[in-house]
Structures are given as structure tokens and as C-alpha cells.
Amino acid sequence: MPHKGGNCKSRRSGGRGLLISVLSALLSLATAAAFAQTASAPMTVRIAYITQVVERAPPLSLLDSIPADEGLLGARLAIEENNTTGSFMQQEYALADAVVPQGEDVAAAFKKLMAAGQTVFVADLPAAALLAIADLPEARDTLIFNVQAREDSLRNADCRANVLHVIPNRAMLTDALAQYLIWKQWKRWYLVAGKGAGDTLYAEAVKRAARKFGARIVEERSYDGGSTARRTDTGHALIQKQMPVLTQGADYDVLVVADESDLFGEYLPYRSFRPRPVVGTQGLIATAWHRTHEQWGGTQLQNRFEKLAQRPMTERDYAAWLAVRAVGEAATRTMKADRASLEAYIRGDDFGVAGFKGQKLSFRPWDGQLRQPVLLAAARTLVSVSPQEGFLHQRTELDTLGFDKPESQCKLKR
Amino acid sequence: MRTGLLPAVTVLLALAMPAAAETIYVSNEKGNSVSVVDGQSLNVTKTIPVGKRPRGILLSPDGKWLYVCVSDDHTIKVVDVAKQQVVRTLASGPDPEQFVISPDGSLIYAANEDDNTVTIVDVAKGTALGKVKVGVEPEGMAISPDGKTVVVTSETTSMVHFIDATGRNIVGNVLVDNRPRAAIFTADGKQVWATAEIGASVSVIDAAARKVIKRITFDIPGVRRDQIQPVGVRVSRDGKLAFVALGPANRVAVIDAHSFEVKSYLLVGQRVWQLAFNADETRLYTTNGVSNDISVIDVPALKVVKSVTVGQAPWGVAVGP
Numbered sequence: 001m002p003h004k005g006g007n008c009k010s011r012r013s014g015g016r017g018l019l020i021s022v023l024s025a026l027l028s029l030a031t032a033a034a035f036a037q038t039a040s041a042p043m044t045v046r047i048a049y050i051t052q053v054v055e056r057a058p059p060l061s062l063l064d065s066i067p068a069d070e071g072l073l074g075a076r077l078a079i080e081e082n083n084t085t086g087s088f089m090q091q092e093y094a095l096a097d098a099v100v101p102q103g104e105d106v107a108a109a110f111k112k113l114m115a116a117g118q119t120v121f122v123a124d125l126p127a128a129a130l131l132a133i134a135d136l137p138e139a140r141d142t143l144i145f146n147v148q149a150r151e152d153s154l155r156n157a158d159c160r161a162n163v164l165h166v167i168p169n170r171a172m173l174t175d176a177l178a179q180y181l182i183w184k185q186w187k188r189w190y191l192v193a194g195k196g197a198g199d200t201l202y203a204e205a206v207k208r209a210a211r212k213f214g215a216r217i218v219e220e221r222s223y224d225g226g227s228t229a230r231r232t233d234t235g236h237a238l239i240q241k242q243m244p245v246l247t248q249g250a251d252y253d254v255l256v257v258a259d260e261s262d263l264f265g266e267y268l269p270y271r272s273f274r275p276r277p278v279v280g281t282q283g284l285i286a287t288a289w290h291r292t293h294e295q296w297g298g299t300q301l302q303n304r305f306e307k308l309a310q311r312p313m314t315e316r317d318y319a320a321w322l323a324v325r326a327v328g329e330a331a332t333r334t335m336k337a338d339r340a341s342l343e344a345y346i347r348g349d350d351f352g353v354a355g356f357k358g359q360k361l362s363f364r365p366w367d368g369q370l371r372q373p374v375l376l377a378a379a380r381t382l383v384s385v386s387p388q389e390g391f392l393h394q395r396t397e398l399d400t401l402g403f404d405k406p407e408s409q410c411k412l413k414r
Numbered sequence: 415m416r417t418g419l420l421p422a423v424t425v426l427l428a429l430a431m432p433a434a435a436e437t438i439y440v441s442n443e444k445g446n447s448v449s450v451v452d453g454q455s456l457n458v459t460k461t462i463p464v465g466k467r468p469r470g471i472l473l474s475p476d477g478k479w480l481y482v483c484v485s486d487d488h489t490i491k492v493v494d495v496a497k498q499q500v501v502r503t504l505a506s507g508p509d510p511e512q513f514v515i516s517p518d519g520s521l522i523y524a525a526n527e528d529d530n531t532v533t534i535v536d537v538a539k540g541t542a543l544g545k546v547k548v549g550v551e552p553e554g555m556a557i558s559p560d561g562k563t564v565v566v567t568s569e570t571t572s573m574v575h576f577i578d579a580t581g582r583n584i585v586g587n588v589l590v591d592n593r594p595r596a597a598i599f600t601a602d603g604k605q606v607w608a609t610a611e612i613g614a615s616v617s618v619i620d621a622a623a624r625k626v627i628k629r630i631t632f633d634i635p636g637v638r639r640d641q642i643q644p645v646g647v648r649v650s651r652d653g654k655l656a657f658v659a660l661g662p663a664n665r666v667a668v669i670d671a672h673s674f675e676v677k678s679y680l681l682v683g684q685r686v687w688q689l690a691f692n693a694d695e696t697r698l699y700t701t702n703g704v705s706n707d708i709s710v711i712d713v714p715a716l717k718v719v720k721s722v723t724v725g726q727a728p729w730g731v732a733v734g735p
Contacts (some may be wrong), residue, residue, distance in 0.1 A: 081550045084530055085571040088549065088587040296611075297569065297593070300551055303528055325570075332572070332589065354570070354592040354612040358662075359640035397638065 042090045045082070045337045047327055048113045049075045049097040049320065050133070051124035051148075052106050060266040071124040071147060072097055073309040074317030078324030080308070085332055093328065107132050114138055119339035120145075122323045124316060127151045127158075134160040140414065143343045145323035148316060150198075152205060155367040155403050159410035164346070164368045166319040166326070170205035172402035173286035176374035176386035177279055178209035179400070183388045186253035187215045190276075192246060192268070194225045198260035202281060206256055218250040225263025243271035256280045283378070286386070289318030290377035295385075296358040322355050322370070329353045357385070364399070367410040371398035436692050437495075438699055439480055439732045440708055441468035442725030448482060449724035450498060453692065453733075456710065456722050460498050464491045470512040470555075471730040474537075475519045480732065483510035483524060490524065490535065495734060505542045507533030512596070512730075514557040514564065516579070523564045523577075525552035532566050534582060544582055548575050554596035558621070559603045567594035567608055574608045574617070576624055586624040590617040595644070596688070600671070601651045609644035609658060616644055616658055618674065628674045630658075637663050646688035650695055650713075657698055657711075659686040666700055666709075668716055680718050682709035690731040701728040 049072055059066065067073075075095055082093040096118060098109045106125060110133040113121070120143050123130050127149040134144055139162060146154065146165045154160075155169050168176075181187070189210060193203035203220075210217050223246055247255060247268070255272050257280040259265035265282030277283060291302070291312040305313040305321075313321075329352075330345040331337060345351055347368075352360030357373040364371055376384040387397040399405075436453035441464075448468060450460040466486035473480055473495070480493035483506065490510060492502035506513075509528035515521070515537070522535040530550055534543045549568025556565045557579075564577040567590075574597060576586040591613020598607050599621065606619040618628040632642050643661030649671055650656070656669040665679040666686060683702025686709070690699050698711040702721070708728060710720040 081570055084550045085568075085573070087547075088571070088573060088575070088584070297551070300527060300569075307528075329572075352592060352612070354572075358612070358643065360592055360612050360614075397640070 042086070042092045043335075043337045044092045044094055045086075045120075045327060045331045045342075046094050046096070046118055047075070047079070047120045047122060047324055048118035049095060049122045049124065050100070050106070050110060050113065051098070052100040052104075052126075052129055053102045054126070055102055057261060057263065060262050060264070064262075067309075067311055067314065069309070070314050071122075071316040071320045072099070073305070074147075074313065074319065074321035075122050075324045077305055077308050077317075078321040078328065081304075082324065082328035082331070085328060089332060089335070091331055091335075091337070093324075093331075095324070107136060110136065111138065114142070119143065120327055120342065122147055122320050123163075124148045124320060127154055130154070130163070131158065131160070134163050141339065143339050143346075145326070147319035147323055151201065152403070155369050156409040159367050159412060161412040161414040164323075164326075164363055164370070166323045166370050167315070168286075168288050168372065168374055169369060169402055170202055171208060172369070172374060174202070174205040174209040175212065175401045176286040176376060177284070178206075178213040178215060179386045179388040179391050180284075180376050180384050181215060181254060181279065182213045183390070186277075188218045188250075188252045189215055189254055189256045190247065190249065190252035191217050191220045191256045191258065193220070193222050193258035194261065194263055194265075195222060196225075196259075196261050196263075199258045199281075202258040202260055206258060206280065218252050221246060221249070223264060225259055225261070225265075239267050240271050243267055244273040248273040252276060254279050255283075257282050284376055284383055285378075286374050286376055287315050288372065288374065289313060289315045290375050290382060292377050292380065292382040293356075293375055294382070296356050298356040301356050318355075322353065322361070325355075326351075326353045359398075364405075366405045366408045366412075367403060368412070369402060371396065371401070373398065374401060435735070437734050438690075438708065439471055439473070439493075439734065440699075440701060440724045440728045441471040441482055441730045442727060443467055443469055443703070443729040444727035445725030447725050448480070448493065449728070451708070451722055451724065453697075456720055458722065458724060461725060462493060462498055462500065464493070464500055465489070469729045470510065470524070471732045472513065472515055473732050473734045474515065475517060477734045480734070481513070481515070481522065483513055485509050485511055485527070490522065502540060504535050504537065504540045505533075506535060507531060507542060507545065511553050512555045514555045516557065517559070517561045521579075523555060523557065523566075523579075525555050525566050527551055527553060530568075532564070532577065546577055546582055546584065548577075548584070549573050554594060554608065556597040556599050556606060558599050559601060563599075563603075563621070565597050565599075565606055565608075567597050569593045569595065569611075572610070572613075574606065574619060576621075588617075588619055588624050588626060590619075590626065591615045591629070596646050598647050598649060600649050600653055602653065605649075607647050607649055607656060609647050611643045611645060611661065614639065614642045614644065616647065616656075616669075630669060630674050630676065632658075632660060632663075632667055632676060632679075634660075634663055634665060634679055637665070646686070646700070648689045648691055648698065650691070655713075657689055659689050659700055661685055661687065662704075664702075666698075666711065678716060680711060680716065682711070682718055683707045683721055687728070688730045690733050692733045693735070697733075699731045699733060701731050703727045703729060 106129040257265040330342040438451040465484035470483035490504040490506040507526040510524040511527040513524040549571025551569035554567035591610035593611040616630040646659035658667040684704035
């Protein structure tokens with residue numbers, strides 16, 4: 001099956017025009033409700049999904065493809081589920097979506113959604129665009145779920161009071177990986193990082209995780225993945241000579257690769273100088289969701305998504321699904337539809353949403369990040385799930401992943 | 415002296431663990447089979463192939479037929495208990511997981527996990543009589559002793575739906591904790607006990623008022639809270655004790671069903687899933703999905719007396735004569 005459920009790939013192809021489509025049936029119901037506020041009229045919970053098309057290099061493996069509707073279909077599935085629950089609670093859910101073409105103004109599309117009355121957003125956007133909308137003066141009283149941007153800075157100095165993060169940040173992913181590597185006693189890491197901005201940030205998170213859990217970076221190399229002979233007829237001959245050179249140095253237990261754009265990481269397994277496993281953005285990856293995950297009822301979610309989308313669920317689909325489910329959970333428990341009530345419940349102590357990971361998931365009050373188990377997956381099987389046994393925490397073991405309260409530099413102020 | 419002592423020892427052993435003339439049937443989710451265990455010897459006497467992903471399992475009231483939800487084949491298989499082989503197939507709707515049978519044995523109500531419905535099956539004809547639309551991922555099912563009310567738990571919707579068996583419509587919804595997995599009526603029909611896997615709790619519902627009257631939670635020293643995932647539940651006929659399977663906590667909680675206090679935790683196999691009493695409720699059998707065995711609990715002694723290896727990923731259990 002052609003997708004990679006893992007890592008931070010947020011490529012989009014094609015240039016669809018600015019499209020703000022509202023599910024018409026639901027809108028008409030919502031309008032009807034607005035005109036006739038009788039006791040039995042269903043209340044409507046409105047959520048807007050916003051994303052921007054970003055052209056990216058094709059994936060390295062021919063087995064991977066880039067779904068054009070990644071993220072959006074996760075939100076759609078959750079809306080369907082919320083509506084099934086809502087049918088027993090006299091509640092309805094309506095999803096509006098805006099797909100902004102590359103290079104066009106995300107803030108303008110966001111304002112348009114706000115003008116249409118939207119106050120709860122699922123933002124499937126890179127960090128810069130996320131901050132651009134969150135910092136709009138009119139966005140002060142909105143709630144924005146980040147389902148794409150993994151920047152650790154967004155959970156620290158650049159955190160925002162109107163943003164909750166569903167997608168794990170880089171430090172959560174590298175901590176999840178580090179705990180497993182420590183459990184395996186694979187403590188000597190050889191780090192190879194690409195030249196992209198994301199690669200540098202991922203490599204920094206790897207180094208932070210090594211310090212946090214007692215691993216050692218024995219050697220650090222950078223590699224310009226953009227100059228390899230990607231997918232050419234004679235590529236393999238060159239690649240099998242280049243990769244040993246790149247990985248020849250101090251001895252190590254694992255090769256850690258930081259290649260978020262998938263430019264060369266797939267070329268490391270079987271071609272490294274030493275016969276060692278590859279982990280990081282390729283090889284054994286840390287991710288919020290993966291096609292190989294079946295535990296805790298995960299099969300049911302995989303099946304439901306594939307029935308709707310005709311393709312496997314990716315990590316961004318999962319994050320968008322979970323954001324919309326979180327809103328649904330809050331609306332079901334509070335019987336409210338307004339942003340302030342929903343947000344108060346979601347940020348409160350009683351909130352917990354089920355995400356097919358064996359335990360309730362909730363948001364960290366100090367930075368708005370969703371605490372969640374992180375899957376460790378190889379291409380064809382799930383290898384493990386972190387936090388690993390033995391990594392203890394006085395509050396919840398989930399807080400051993402990412403930024404804990406004492407180290408957080410986030411100051412939330414609305 | 416030695417030979418004289420033996421009969422006395424035998425009598426004591428027999429008292430401690432009465433040899434049961436009963437048969438235990440276990441559905442093996444990944445083994446695609448049903449293991450047949452003799453209650454006296456506690457040996458597996460036969461393994462019956464039944465189809466893909468068998469989960470829910472129950473016996474007809476007369477004990478002659480064994481019904482098995484074969485989820486990935488989207489049917490219910492009927493095993494002739496005397497012949498120990500599959501003899502019929504019932505239409506169940508897609509992906510049946512758990513089910514219940516009416517007291518007269520004529521109707522089966524099956525939860526269709528992937529389809530958000532409960533299918534009503536005419537057992538004699540083997541056909542579906544109708545469907546009731548319920549919440550997302552319906553799973554746990556129970557039927558009142560008089561057969562008039564059927565309840566189903568919807569995992570993603572976090573609800574217990576009450577269905578009027580005659581009208582075949584939902585007459586009430588009770589919101590419970592996250593991922594309700596299983597439910598059971600008390601023998602007097604007055605309460606429904608529903609477990610919540612992610613909520614890590616049991617909700618005791620007043621069946622007439624359809625209100626949660628008690629929320630029971632679990633705290634086991636040395637066990638991580640996220641490992642406590644309540645699934646299968648049984649309440650004794652005399653209404654005194656309730657048993658709750660706690661999934662990866664590998665324990666069965668023993669609860670005083672009057673005070674709702676947890677009395678003790680019995681260590682069983684890994685990822686304990688479903689439970690079933692024998693006829694006189696002297697034994698409780700548990701399916702342990704990860705250790706591929708069942709545990710035998712001596713109910714009067716509240717002790718785990720034996721584990722029996724069955725097929726791959728044992729899921730459900732039913733006990734017959």
C-alpha cells in the first residue's frame with residue numbers, strides 16, 4: 001500500500017482554487033435552527049478546517065504517494081462520527097473547509113471563515129501560516145487546533161493562548177524514539193542530518209533527547225540530499241557508493257537520520273558503512289499514527305477511514321480526526337456549542353478523548369500540547385509504543401515525552 | 415497410615431475445587447477457531463474451525479447450539495454442540511462483534527461494529543429481521559431477563575443505548591465514560607453494569623430511570639493507570655458479587671455489588687477480556703488474549719485455580735453442560 005503513515009510529510013500537489021465549501025445540508029439545518037430556536041431544535045457545532053497547498057518533492061519510495069486531501073478526510077470522518085453521536089443528543093456538527101492555493105493569503109481565507117461565523121478551527125498549516133492566523137486581532141476569541149506544525153518553538157516561546165496542538169512536536173517524537181533506544185541499550189548514536197530547516201530542528205530535538213535520556217551522539221554529519229541522483233535509472237550505483245562514505249566514522253549502535261523532506265533517508269538502510277539499524281525520520285519512525293497500528297481498537301478506525309477515503313490514514317488525517325473528535329467530546333459532555341464553553345471544557349481537568357491508544361488523551365495546560373502515546377513503526381510492522389515502561393513521572397508517564405511543565409518557556413496569555 | 419490418609423486428602427481437594435461436569439467454549443480471535451475445554455479435566459478436547467476473527471460467543475438457552483460471531487466473515491456461525499461442528503450460518507449484518515439471545519432462543523441481537531447498527535436475527539430462519547441504528551462502534555450487548563429490553567454500548571459515542579425489543583427502537587441513551595465495551599443486566603433486571611475501557615470505570619445504571627447511580631473506579635498498587643482497561647463484566651445471580659476483567663492490568667476485580675466497593679483483584683492471564691460463569695456460579699472463566707489461555711476462578715474461594723492454554727488470542731467464552 002502506497003502511503004507512509006509516518007513522519008512529517010505535508011506535501012500537496014495541484015493548485016485548486018480557493019474553495020470554501022460548506023456541507024450544504026448541515027448548513028441549511030443550522031440556518032433553520034437559527035431561525036426557529038425551539039426547545040427541540042438541534043444545536044449546531046460548527047468547525048472550520050483550513051489548509052494551504054504546498055508543493056513538495058515526490059517521495060523517495062515508489063510505494064509512497066501524496067494524497068491531495070490529507071488531513072481534510074480525517075476531519076470529515078470525525079464529523080460523521082460526531083453526527084452519529086449527536087443524533088442521540090439533539091446536536092449537529094457542520095464542517096466548513098478552506099483549501100488555500102500555494103502562495104495565496106491564508107489570513108484572508110481565515111478572515112472569510114470568521115466572517116461566516118466560524119470560531120473553532122482545525123489548522124492544517126505550517127508554523128508561519130499558523131502564527132499568521134493565530135496572531136490576527138480578530139482571532140483572539142477563536143480556538144485553533146494545530147494538526148501539522150511540529151515546531152518545538154510553538155510549544156515554548158512562540159506558544160499562543162488560542163492554539164491547541166494535536167500533532168506531536170519534534171521533541172515528543174525524538175523522546176519517544178530515545179526511550180525505546182535506551183530500553184534496547186542502543187546508546188551510541190551516529191546522527192546524519194539533511195540541510196533543510198526542518199532537518200536542523202529535528203537534529204536538535206535528537207540531541208536534546210540524547211541529553212535527556214543518557215544517549216551519546218558519537219558523530220554528526222550533514223548531507224545535502226537534494227543533490228543525490230534520486231529515482232534515476234542508474235541511481236543505485238552512485239547511492240550504494242555514497243552512503244557508506246557518509247556513515248563511515250566512529251562506531252555506533254544506531255544510525256539516526258534527520259531528513260524530514262524524504263530526500264535521502266530511505267537510502268541509508270542496507271547501504272550504511274556498518275550493519276546497523278536506521279531510526280529517525282526513516283527506518284524506525286516515531287509517529288502519532290501509522291497504518292500498521294491495530295491495538296486498542298485501532299483496526300476499527302483504520303477500517304472506517306479506508307472506507308471513507310479509499311486510502312490509508314496518515315498522521316495528519318489522524319490529528320485532524322482527533323481535533324474534531326475533541327470538539328465532539330466537549331459538546332457531548334457539556335451540551336454546549338459555543339467556542340468559550342467548549343474550550344473551557346477541553347482545557348479543563350475532566351476532559352479526555354479516546355484516540356485508539358489505550359488511554360484518555362488530554363491537553364497540557366502549560367503549552368496546549370496534546371499528551372499522547374507515540375507509535376514507533378517500521379515500514380511493515382508496529383515495533384513499540386512509547387512511553388516505555390520504567391520512564392516514570394509523578395503526573396502521567398505521557399509527560400515524559402516532549403516539554404514538561406518545569407522546562408516549558410511557554411507563557412499563555414490571551 | 416499413608417494409604418489411609420489418601421481418601422481424606424482427595425475429599426479435601428474435591429471440596430476446594432469441585433470437579434465440574436461442564437464444557438467451556440472459547441473463541442480464538444486470531445486462531446479462527448473455538449477451543450472446547452472439558453470442565454472436569456480442564457483439557458482442550460477439540461478445536462473447531464469456525465471462520466475469520468471469531469469474537470462474541472454464546473449458547474442457546476437449551477444448550478444445543480453454540481453461536482459464534484465471525485467478524486471478518488460477516489456472519490454468525492452455528493455449531494451443533496453434539497456434533498461439535500459448524501452446521502449453519504446466520505445473517506448477522508457486517509462485522510458482528512458481540513450479541514445476545516432472547517430468553518426463548520428465537521432472536522439474536524448482534525452489534526455491527528463497523529456499521530453503527532444492531533441487527534436482529536431470526537434464529538430459526540437464519541435471516542435478518544431488521545436493524546436499529548445506534549452510535550459509533552457498537553460493541554457490548556445485554557438483554558434484560560424478561561427479554562423486553564436490549565442494551566448496546568457504542569464505544570466512540572460513549573453511550574449505553576436502551577432498545578425496546580418489541581418496537582425495535584431506541585428508548586433511551588445514557589452517556590458513560592470513554593469507550594464502553596461491555597454491559598450486563600443484573601438478574602433482577604433492575605441494573606445495567608457497563609464497563610468503560612478508556613474511562614477505566616464501571617457505570618452502574620438504574621435500568622428503569624436510565625440514570626447512572628454509581629461510577630466505580632479501580633486503583634491497583636504497582637499497576638499503571640493506563641493499563642487498567644475494564645472490559646468483560648458479570649454479576650452473580652444472587653446480586654452479591656460483580657467481576658470485571660481489567661484488560662492489560664491482567665486482573666479481575668471483585669466488587670461487592672451492594673456497596674459497590676472493590677474487594678480484591680485476582681491475578682489472571684495477560685490482557686483479560688471476557689468472563690463467563692458456569693451454571694451454578696462456582697466457577698468463573700476468563701479469556702486472556704495475550705497469554706493465549708483461560709483462567710479458572712474458584713468463585714466461593716475467590717482464587718485463581720488454573721490456567722488452560724487454548725488457541726490464538728482467546729476473546730470470548732461460553733459455558734454449557
